[in-house]
Amino acid sequence: MFSPPLIMSVLGSIVFIARSTFTANGHLYFTLFDDAMISMRYARNLADGHGLLWNPGQPAVEGYTNFLWTLWMAALHLLPVTEPKIALVVMLTGVVLLAANVMIVGKIAERLSHGSPTVVAVAMWLTALYYPLVYWTLRGMEVGLVTLEISTAVLLALRLCDTPGYQTLAMLAATLSLGIVTRPDVVVPCAVISTFALWTIQASWRRVAAIVLVGAGAATLGAHTVFRVLYYGAAFPNTYYLKLEGAALTSRITRGLLGLFIFDALQLMVPTALATGYLVHRRRKNGRGNGELLLAGMFVALCAYSVYVGGDAWDDLQYTNRYVTPAMPGLLILSSMAIDSVVRTCRDRRSLAAVSGLFVLASVITMTFPLSVQSVQGTPLDGSMRIARAVLVLAPVPVLPLLFVVTRTRNRRVAEVLSSTSFLQLFVAVVLTVAAFVGINGQSISWWLSHNAAYVEDDTWATRYGLALRQATVEDATIAVTWAGAIPYFSHRQTIDLLGKSDSFIATRPRDAHIAFSPGHDKWDYEYSIGRLRPDVVAQVWHASQSDLRAIERWHYTSAAPWVFIRADTAKVNRTAVANIACIVMDSDPFVLGGVHRRPVQDATDVGSRSCR
Numbered sequence: 001m002f003s004p005p006l007i008m009s010v011l012g013s014i015v016f017i018a019r020s021t022f023t024a025n026g027h028l029y030f031t032l033f034d035d036a037m038i039s040m041r042y043a044r045n046l047a048d049g050h051g052l053l054w055n056p057g058q059p060a061v062e063g064y065t066n067f068l069w070t071l072w073m074a075a076l077h078l079l080p081v082t083e084p085k086i087a088l089v090v091m092l093t094g095v096v097l098l099a100a101n102v103m104i105v106g107k108i109a110e111r112l113s114h115g116s117p118t119v120v121a122v123a124m125w126l127t128a129l130y131y132p133l134v135y136w137t138l139r140g141m142e143v144g145l146v147t148l149e150i151s152t153a154v155l156l157a158l159r160l161c162d163t164p165g166y167q168t169l170a171m172l173a174a175t176l177s178l179g180i181v182t183r184p185d186v187v188v189p190c191a192v193i194s195t196f197a198l199w200t201i202q203a204s205w206r207r208v209a210a211i212v213l214v215g216a217g218a219a220t221l222g223a224h225t226v227f228r229v230l231y232y233g234a235a236f237p238n239t240y241y242l243k244l245e246g247a248a249l250t251s252r253i254t255r256g257l258l259g260l261f262i263f264d265a266l267q268l269m270v271p272t273a274l275a276t277g278y279l280v281h282r283r284r285k286n287g288r289g290n291g292e293l294l295l296a297g298m299f300v301a302l303c304a305y306s307v308y309v310g311g312d313a314w315d316d317l318q319y320t321n322r323y324v325t326p327a328m329p330g331l332l333i334l335s336s337m338a339i340d341s342v343v344r345t346c347r348d349r350r351s352l353a354a355v356s357g358l359f360v361l362a363s364v365i366t367m368t369f370p371l372s373v374q375s376v377q378g379t380p381l382d383g384s385m386r387i388a389r390a391v392l393v394l395a396p397v398p399v400l401p402l403l404f405v406v407t408r409t410r411n412r413r414v415a416e417v418l419s420s421t422s423f424l425q426l427f428v429a430v431v432l433t434v435a436a437f438v439g440i441n442g443q444s445i446s447w448w449l450s451h452n453a454a455y456v457e458d459d460t461w462a463t464r465y466g467l468a469l470r471q472a473t474v475e476d477a478t479i480a481v482t483w484a485g486a487i488p489y490f491s492h493r494q495t496i497d498l499l500g501k502s503d504s505f506i507a508t509r510p511r512d513a514h515i516a517f518s519p520g521h522d523k524w525d526y527e528y529s530i531g532r533l534r535p536d537v538v539a540q541v542w543h544a545s546q547s548d549l550r551a552i553e554r555w556h557y558t559s560a561a562p563w564v565f566i567r568a569d570t571a572k573v574n575r576t577a578v579a580n581i582a583c584i585v586m587d588s589d590p591f592v593l594g595g596v597h598r599r600p601v602q603d604a605t606d607v608g609s610r611s612c613r
Contacts, residue, residue: 033136044077105124342400359393396432459485498524
């Protein structure tokens with residue numbers, strides 16, 4: 001049960017969490033990705049009895065898209081855990097989800113490979129160490145839960161194909177329903193899995209299975225939609241109107257393709273090529289492999305969905321986004337089957353040359369890929385690690401010919417040594433697995449080692465900013481922000497979301513044709529959010545032009561620092577404190593999402609006295 005990949009998953013997660021900690025106000029703090037902190041705000045309000053709301057006492061707006069995950073966060077807020085540590089409990093939940101998914105992946109790999117220990121081990125290792133899945137899960141997003149739900153549904157669908165039964169069918173329907181409740185767009189992989197189940201199940205079971213699976217999915221969607229209409233007054237989440245409504249299809253597809261084929265190219269190239277080669281070889285050889293096609297279909301479907309919606313706002317992190325990541329364990333299983341196939345059966349020169357060429361190309365791309373993530377420039381250490389990665393990715397090239405030599409050599413002793421399962425196959429399998437792992441995760445993990453996880457510094461800054469604003473304002477003060485997660489959560493203040501994730505007016509306003517499409521970050525209206533709603537503090541602005549800044553001052557706001565304003569007639573703000581806080585935390589371009597060089601607030605009393613006007 002406690003296999004090495006499972007143990008590594010848990011230990012690696014603990015190290016990842018430990019590196020994200022920081023201190024503020026004399027306490028050790030944990031925080032999550034800013035979007036996860038938005039869900040945390042809804043969850044805390046629900047746990048406190050205010051309802052599933054953004055701002056207590058104001059009209060309900062569905063500014064989240066992870067209903068079940070938000071409910072889980074609300075349950076965690078009922079525990080006797082202090083505010084600095086509540087995010088740790090969410091992350092520990094992620095550790096359990098990641099470990100459970102590794103176990104399920106092992107069972108899927110065992111079933112598809114008919115018990116091959118190589119396939120099972122490689123699949124579990126690649127999944128346990130797949131950085132994007134670890135990152136999105138441990139930074140508090142629902143990705144880990146969605147991935148586990150999809151992996152479980154795949155396993156149940158495979159079992160249903162082999163041995164139909166009411167219990168397995170009911171479990172599959174329940175798992176798919178939970179996935180849809182977790183995120184509405186999980187309906188895409190649910191449709192793929194249901195189609196596979198109905199296609200492969202025995203004909204005598206097909207009608208019953210169709211009624212159960214289609215009925216469960218439709219009932220779940222219908223029930224959630226009714227709840228949404230009754231509670232929020234809208235048929236879709238607010239983020240649907242914000243991100244998709246009115247966005248040109250060509251703009252979405254162009255941006256989605258850019259994220260998939262440019263930013264994700266280095267990470268996806270090796271597993272996609274291995275999986276494709278294996279599927280082509282397998283189908284050509286015996287025409288079997290329906291289960292493998294399910295895994296491939298899942299990956300293709302989620303990639304297509306990501307392209308259709310325009311990708312994610314953080315595609316330039318250079319690894320798979322929140323939409324594609326849940327399909328990656330399936331692709332990694334196919335990669336492990338490809339590695340096993342190469343080790344056990346591949347003796348063809350052209351096949352070995354193709355695999356060698358893949359790793360040569362991966363090595364070349366590793367050396368030429370830009371050393372920057374989210375505007376953070378690479379260092380000499382990053383350059384050294386890039387060379388090491390290129391060498392490791394290239395390692396299979398001199399090793400793979402051994403598989404051909406063993407069948408051609410006339411020296412019986414050499415052939416016996418090389419063909420020994422305990423030597424050649426294990427050695428080549430390890431080399432291929434390490435090279436594949438480095439090709440997939442090398443850049444993201446080396447970047448984590450030298451710079452920490454993306455946005456950890458920014459989330460730390462946002463937490464400290466929120467704590468400082470809490471001390472500098474009275475309880476009924478209102479703040480306006482663009483980072484709508486940690487700042488509102490830790491400030492405990494009524495908040496105006498300038499980018500509209502939790503503001504239906506902004507979300508449903510017409511798009512400005514002059515603003516490039518960027519999911520969730522291309523709609524704002526200062527005349528409404530500031531001129532009409534009148535926040536006491538404008539803690540941030542987003543791409544404000546000089547005319548915008550003049551308008552803010554015309555609405556009787558005084559500049560406390562660049563990009564920070566205080567309403568002239570408010571008595572709810574300690575102006576000196578806010579000005580000094582702003583000088584410390586906002587002394588750089590606030591328009592850049594990540595990698596901003598800020599002077600961090602060490603705690604809420606560290607406000608300094610430096611002028612930044």
